[in-house]
Amino acid sequence: MPLRIWREPLDMDKTKVRRAEIRIIKERCRGCGFCIEFCPKDVLEVSREPNEKGAYPPKVVDETRCAFCSFCQTVCPDVAIMTIEKKL
């Protein structure tokens, strides 16, 4: 058997992992879904409540999964989502 990797790495607390805070401006969203589709970590999903435009903006499922790549911010045509560094 190859080695079993099961422990939390001992240097986990010392490793600088940048955490993001995801901000969604619901009213700007036109519901294209790009942010949800392209998120490599599946952090987002469609929310159930429509906004004033009748679009369904994204909703954060689990922010701790976010790798802070900011791709959602890059692909959003409506400047409706952004990631900023969370101060720990």
Added chain:
Amino acid sequence: MKAPQSSPKPTEEIRIGVYVCHCGLNIAGSVDCEEVAKFAATLPHVALSKDNRYTCSDPGQELIKNDIKEHKLNRVVVASCSPRLHEPTFRRACEEAGLNKYLFEMANIREHCSWVHLYEKEKATEKAKDLVRMAVAKAALLQPQEELVVPVTRKALVIGGGVAGIQAALDLADTGYKVYLVEKEPSIGGRMAQIDKTFPTMDCSICILAPKMSDAGRHPNIELLTNSEVTEVSGYIGNFKVKVLKKPRYVTKECTGCGDCASVCPVVAPNEFDVGLATRHAIYIPFAQAVPSTYTIDRNLCLNESFLVCDKCMNACERHAINFDMLPETLELDVGTIIVATGADVFDPTSLISYGYTKFPNVITSLEFERLINAGGPSGGHLIRPSDMQIPKTVAFIQCVGSRSAKSGRFYCSNVCCMNTIKDALLIKEHWPETEIYVFYVDIRAYGKGFEELYKRAKEEGVTFIRGLPAEIIEDRRSNDLVLIGENTLRGDLYEVGVGMVILSIGIEPQQGSEVIQRLLTLSRTSDGFFMEAHPKLRPVDTPTGGVFLAGCAESPKDIKDSVTQASAAASRASILMAQGKVTVEALTPIVDAESCRVCGLCARVCPYNAIVVDKELKKTEVIEAACAGCGTCGAECPFDTITMRHFTDDQIFAQIDAATEQDADKKIVAFCCNWCSYAGADFAGVSRMQYPTNVRIIRTMCSGRVSPKFVERAFSRGAAAVLVAGCHLGDCHYIKANYQTQRRVEKLWKKMDRLGLDKNRLQLAWISAAEGERFASKIKEMQSIVDSVGKEEIEKSKTLSKEAE
């Protein structure tokens, strides 16, 4: 280079010399050799028959040579050990006396007779006579052959870039040969790179390995192929064609190893090199001294899939060394020799529930220990308890975890763990002298140079050795301290020892994926799963496949010194071949008789090597001799008896069957065994002195695919009670897939027997590998009951019916 078919001159009288060897008492102990020799003298064509103590000795060989000249012998039969051992010796002797070496035949009366019938002298002697009768019958029909000489490509492939692979590659490269060093990980270095110190000299492992790694990386004759795997091997000794899949690193050679990319990579994961005790990023270098020192992107972790989501590393890299468009490449290499140095894995102790590994945080493995005690490791060289990051005051080592035990299913000794633990205990004493250390062991094996001294030193420094492994480890929930409970087998009392940390001294096991290499190179593995050598004493680094050699833990668990020694040995064996630049291939290829061939193409269809070209227009069937490996499955397939398999002709095999069934056929088993696996398995049963019934008569063919249905029918028509066809396991065939033909033919025969109203149990098919002596012995024992159950009527019926079928 076709063999002269008609010589010796047809008119020449056949004069066979028979030599029955005592092999000291190895044969003479249970076979009356004198009587066998006397019997041989009565056989047709036998001009002289002698018995002597050691036929393989110089005087023994001289005797044969003189007799050939003096008595004008033109065939020689030696009844002694396995042809797999001494056939080359006697063939050389014949050649030296001017006799073509294909006019020599052996009767295996040691591995297949005296050693497996130790307590039945009379029956063993009768069997030996039969075996000699069979060999003489074949010898009378032997023809001289000329061997094909093929060139050897002066390039080598080394599979595996651990210390053994590195050493072998460096030795070959320094000799002047081009070497391809294939490693599946992103860096060479292997297990030795993970270890902190080496025993018994306490050298820093990476400090002595790193210079060798960079030598290998820089050597003009070595082409390093990391992140690569061998996917296909074809060809034969001296002329292998190898396909290597080179997976992309996504980082070009422009990389300087500065690490700017990793510091911005958002993905964090456990580093396999540190056994998961430290972190790495998706773009990473496994360890600081890695060769090549180029970073790698782990695409399983990287955020980028088919499109770029994250370009942080690309932006950070000043030299623009990151390229996500890199594709896997398949390289085609021509090499003459191959060295297998694929290394080993370690035992996963999770399955031993009573030790609580993965349940109790402070139970660690010896490999985790190496990373913890290493100054470059995740804890900076501090032996800390994973539960609270404190240095433990008492430590226990448990030996033989995954070695020498039925519980783990690993019966062999892993060779290095005793000394590794002693070294580890001394390292703890060196850093934290106050630590109390207990070692729980079965036996301490300190057998090597400087080992006993190190063991003594550990005892002097106050390490407590307790004989008897703990039955159970119990954890205190609050403190995560551990209590070991067991029996001290020297004092005969029970112990209960409380410690802060337990280190499981885990065993070595075969590398996962060994079966792929085994299949690609048609190697054999022992029951433990390690690769088998051609001969355990005299050819320890050769494999049964010509031109392929073994080094390091791929062959068996061993320490660094032994791995390096073996690597140099393997390199030297490969160099001998390449220095000669040519090698002769045994003359076992088929000859197609152009006149009787009806160009049906059946032979070409079953050839595993595509070595037969059928031209229907020109009405010609041609054998490409260099591509043919000589399995003989074409000969077994040909319905018109057009194909003559040199040295294993139909007539020769018929003669062997007839000789085997001349007396008491109705009590006998005629066994057809392939040279590489089943015959070797029967040899192994002999070497291991496994006793089985005396009534089996083995006929050797190169492959079970050579066994034509008509051989089996002949045996039955001669009144044999049972027939065994034995070959390599399906998928392990030394001729790629020729044994599937065996299976098909035997199944056809079963159907036919059914139709003719014969008991089809009398024909058995078995897959027996070279390591499965036990399987061979038990197969024969099992078949004994079939032989006993076959009545006279049944025998008579098969005699007439099979004859009709013919």
